[in-house]
Amino acid sequence: MQIVGITTQHEVHVASKTHKFRMNEMLVIEDSLLHEPKGEVVETFSYNRYIPMGMEKGLVDRDVLETLEAIGYDIGQDDIHLAKVRLFEEAQIPIQTGASVRHPAFEEIKHLLLTTSSTQGMVLGEIKSTDFIAETIPAELSDLMLMQEQGETRAQNGVPFIFDIRAMQQYPHIGVFGGSGSGKSFGLRVMLEELMKLKIPALVFDPHFEMNFSGKTEAAQETIDYKQRYEVFQIGRDVGVDFSALNTRDVERLLGAAGSLTESMVNVIQTLHKKKDSYQSFSDRIANLIQALDLGKQKVDGMLHDGGMTREEIARFDTFRKLLDQFGSLPPSSVKGIQWRANRLNQAGLFQQNIRAIEQSIHNGKLVVVQGAVWLLQVFSSYVIGTLYAKRRSYKDAKLQQQQSEFFPPFVVVTDEAHNFAPKGYDAPAKSVLKEIAQEGRKYGTFLIFATQRPTLLDETITAQLNSKFVFRTVRGTDIQTIKEETDLTAEEGKRLPYLRSGDVFISSAIIGRTMAVRIRLAHSTSPHTMNPFDELDQMNVAGDEELLAALNPFLPMAEMHVMQKLDALNQKAAKSWDVSEWKTELERLCADGKLKKEKTPFATLYDLA
Template sequence: MQVVGVTTQHEVHVASKTHKFRMNEMLVIEDDELFKPKGEVVETFSYNRYIPMGMDKGLVDRDVLETLEAIGYDIGQDDIHLAKVRLFEEAQKPIQTGAAVRHPEFSEIEHLLLTTGPEKGMVLGEVKSTDFIAETIPERLQGLMLMHEQGKTTAQQGVPFIFDIRAMQQYPHIGVFGGSGSGKSFGLRVMLEELMKLKIPALVFDPHFEMNFSGKTEAHKGQVDYDSRYEVVQIGRDVGVDFSALSTRDIERLLGAAGSLTESMVNVVQTLHKKKDSYQSFSDRVANLIEALDMGKQKIDGMLHDGGMSRDEIARYGTFKKLLDQFGSLPPSSVKGIQWRLHRLNQAGLFQQNIRAIEHGIHSGKLVVVQGAVWLLQVFSSYVIGTLYSKRRSYKDAKLQQQQAQFFPPFVIVTDEAHNFAPKGFDAPAKSVLKEIAQEGRKYGTFLIFATQRPTLLDETITAQLNSKFVFRTVRGTDIQTIKEETDLTAEEGKRLPYLRSGDVFVSSAIIGRTMAVRIRLAHSTSPHTMNPFDELEQMNAADDEEIIAALADFLPMAEMHVMQKLDALNKQASKAWDVSEWKEELERLCREGKLKKEKTPFATLYDQA
């Protein structure tokens, strides 16, 4: 391998007759005057005499051709492999043309690949195209993971990619971007496994009900027991909002998430809500006011003056009169709008629990997965994130002022479909607290891991604060443009984004200082959604057929004319409610598929076991 063509301080061209260059392959240039600079392959090209087109464009220009001929390459006969190599550090002067090029040893590039060890960092995958230095990788960095390539599970070959999560104190927050099927959710699962391994408390919002770690893969052997390091809670069943702890502003946010509020509705909440109100006291006040407004002051006064009512009725109409005197100016439609939104949240179970289970899990260093519908997660996240962040912030502020305070641990907030929680261009319940954490959370030990298919739709303030970005396959042009603006991906890497394999990712991080190409390791756990839906359909159809054949067993052989006589018994045995024509259609289908056989006799048509 040799340097050919015109060189600059930033990049060179390298040629070889025997070695086919790979993208992101690392090379050392034997230029002692420049202390053997190192670089990475960013573009590759192969040429032979049978395909002579394109030699005047792109990677290969006239200067490269002349250099190749000068150093002994036969342009007309040889297979020539070329690569554009971008230097990791700018050289003081251009590289010497003709300089020899070789693959590095691990010790020469260790500082470019690793900033921490596997004990303190997140082992997320393998740095691509580092298998050339496999022999010089130290034992402590070998055998850390299994990889999944071309449908097969393989052992680790190259250098592990270990993300230094401790450096997030200086360069906080992670963004995970990628289109559907790119491996984004898979990569997020691997990150969560590493958080559990390191016992870092995390709060995960799971709109897809997929963050369960009970199913194990072959890669789990010898790894930590995740079952004791995470817990799953559902909104309305296990956790909810303590209504009496809410401020008026909190209630506005929650009701606004159930359905947008007009200014008049906001005024209703501010007027009717009292400090320490329970859900029951507040909803009763709203309901009583609606009834009083519907009846009107004149009718209520008449009922009170007429007499002949029980003590309870007198108290009830007295309450109506008092409410009208205080709040009679409020528009009935706005009060009813508040009641509808309040009822919707209560029906979802939001006000029937509290967040003690989440607080306990965070204190125990666990990963707490909160599951629920997207709209409900949006509502709940604003409350729970605000509460936990406030506790962490209060503890840190008290420590700085040398005051006693109850310890609350640092924690990580993780969410998929992040653009639903902090959208660009319009408000959302949790957006304000998430923006605050994005800008100031580093000081208090609260960090974000945001995954989204559409980075363009994510709030720009938050996107700008994501110091580490994991970019999986992305096809949409606007998203690619956003990613280019927010990372140091080169033009060549940007062009590759739509064609990345599932599980391949560009990691652009201020912690590393450059973009790295990584393949995510095989996860230790499986997602409940890994089965192909068409395989699922096939399995269910086969299971249904088995159930029907088993139900028919006691009746076979059976004449076609006897279906009517045995209809009730057949339906009971098979747990169906079919009529005669449906049973005959099903019997014919099973015969066509060879699962039953049909025989015609002089007296009847018989169905029997195949």
């Protein structure tokens, strides 16, 4: 391998007759004056006699061809493999054309690939095109994971990519970007497994109900039992909001998430909500006020003066009068709007639980998965993130002031479909607290991992604070442009984004200082959504047919004319409520599928097992 063509301080061209270059392959240039500079292949090309000599595009320009001929390549006969190599560090003087190029040993490029150990960092995958130094990789960095390519599982044969999570104190927050089917959710699952391995508390919002780690793959390590390291809570069933702990601003934010609030509605909340209100007392006050406003002050006073009511009725109308005296000027439509929003949240179960279980799990260093509908997660996340962040912040502020305070651990907030929680251009319930964490969270030990298919729709303030970005296959031009603006991806890497294989990722991180191409390792756990939906349909059809045949079996052989007589017994046995025509249709279908046979006799048409 030799340097050919005109060199610059940033890029050189390398040629070889025998070696086919690969993308992201690392090379060492044997130039002692420059202390053997190192670089990475960013573009490859093969040239042979079947390509017209006049071609001067891409790597094969006139300067390269002239150099190749000068150093002994036969342009007319040889297959020539070429690579454009980008240097990791700028060269101070031009690199000598004709200089030899070789593959490095692990120790020569260790500082470019690793910033921490496998026990201190997150082992996320294998750095691409590093298998050529497999023999020189030390034992402690080998056999850390299994990989999957083309549907086949293989052992690790390259350098592991280990993300230095401790460096997030200086370079906080991670963005995970990628289109549907790119491996984004799979990569997020691997990150969560590594957080559990390191016992780092995390709060995960799961709108797809897929973050369950009980199912194991062949890569599962016997030493790690994830079942003891995470908890799953559903909003309304396991966790919720303690309404009595909310201040008026919190109530505004929650009800605003259930439906946008007008200024008049905000005024209603500020007027009616009292400190330490339970949900019952707040909703009763609103319900009574609506009834009082519907009746009107004149009718309420008249009912109280007329008499003839029971003690309970007198007390109720007296409550109506007091409410009208205090809040009679509030518009009825706005009060009813607040009632509708409060009822919607209550019916979803939001006010029937609290977050003590989440707090306890975070204290225990566990991964906490919160599941629910997207709109409900948006509402709940604003409350729970705000509450936990306030506890962590209070502890750190008290410690700085040398005051006593209850310890609350640092934690990571993780969410898929992040553009729903912090959208660009409009407000969302959790957006303000997430922006605060994005800008100030590192000082308090609170970090974000945001995954989204549409980085363009994510709030720009938050996007700018994501110091590490994992970029999977992305097709939309607007999203690729956003990624280019927010990372140091080169033009060549940007062109590759729409064509990346599922599970391949560009990692652009201030922690590493450059972009690296990585293949995500095989996860230890499986998603509950891994079955192909069409396989699921086939499976259900087969199971349904088996159940139907089991119900029919006691009645076979059965004449067509007897379906009417045995209809009730058939429906009871099969747990159906079909009529005669539906049963005949199913019998014909089972015959067509070869599961029953149909025989015509002089007296009747008989159905029997095939």
